[in-house]
Amino acid sequence: MKNLRSCSQAELLSTINQISFAINDITLYLDTHPNDEAALAYFSEHMESRKELLKEYATRFGPLTLDSDKENCRQCWDWVMQPWPWEGVC
Template identity: 80%
Template sequence: MKNPRSCSQAELFSMINQVSFAVNDMTLYLDTHPDDDDAMAYFCENTALRKELLKEYAARFGPLTLDSDSENCRQCWDWVMQPWPWEGVC
């Protein structure tokens, strides 16, 4: 995987989408296979990666989610004033 710090906004957004899909897919799988240790490890690894990517995106381009907003926002709802990912650049 490419270094997130050297990615463009569109590349970083794409990486977040891919990892988010993996996390969501593993959530569904683990609902029916809760004792699969390999799946749980994969889920934890991708959840941590997703959190890191969201933090990087928020620091550089503004937050995508409310949970990635808390460290980067000076006023409570400033994040909504940022350009949305689909506006222009992405």
């Protein structure tokens, strides 16, 4: 994965979407193959990458999910006031 700081908002969102798809796919596989060590390692690695990407995205552009806003907790519910990812940069 390239340096996250050099990624644009669109690139970062695209990478998050790709990793999220891979996680969803491997989750389905693990439902039927729960003892596959390689698949479990793949799942763990990609979950960690997704967590890092969501944290970077939240820091730079605002949270995509409620759980990615933990470090940016505020006294008010203001994260919904930011532009949505599909609205682009104003």
